[in-house]
């Protein structure tokens with residue numbers, strides 16, 4: 001929440017502090033984010049193994065960012081849903097299913113990008 005006594009700069013610095021707090025919560029408590037970070041690490045190792053180009057590195061990091069951002073958005077939606085209605089409700093189920101669709105979209109698009117980068121390189125090995 002905005003503090004009326006904050007200067008512009010102090011307000012921005014406070015927002016950055018809370019943003020990094022959110023990042024830390026995601027990385028340390030969310031299993032889905034931890035899994036995606038492991039996938040990102042494997043993709044980065046593969047990038048070195050297959051010596052991918054600068055453009056391919058950029059696309060790969062964009063895809064990693066897309067998936068992590070989508071996981072974060074889904075986590076926030078799940079937290080809001082659990083807070084406003086902890087008991088079973090059809091609508092909460094629908095909201096959570098739609099939320100889960102966000103990282104799924106991102107993951108499918110990232111798989112296509114990974115296919116474009118790595119399939120030609122893997123085929124060259126045979």
Ligand SMILES: Nc1ncnc2c1ncn2[C@@H]1O[C@H](COP(=O)(O)OP(=O)(O)OP(=O)(O)O)[C@@H](O)[C@H]1O
Nearest residue numbers: 032078085086087088089090092093094096097100
């Ligand atoms: N309160 C609820 N009311 C109705 N359906 C629910 C409710 N909570 C969860 N569900 C159903 O169960 C599914 C899984 O929900 P859950 O909150 O366990 O998320 P998850 O996908 O297992 O994520 P995570 O493992 O990151 O917590 C939802 O997509 C929804 O279909």
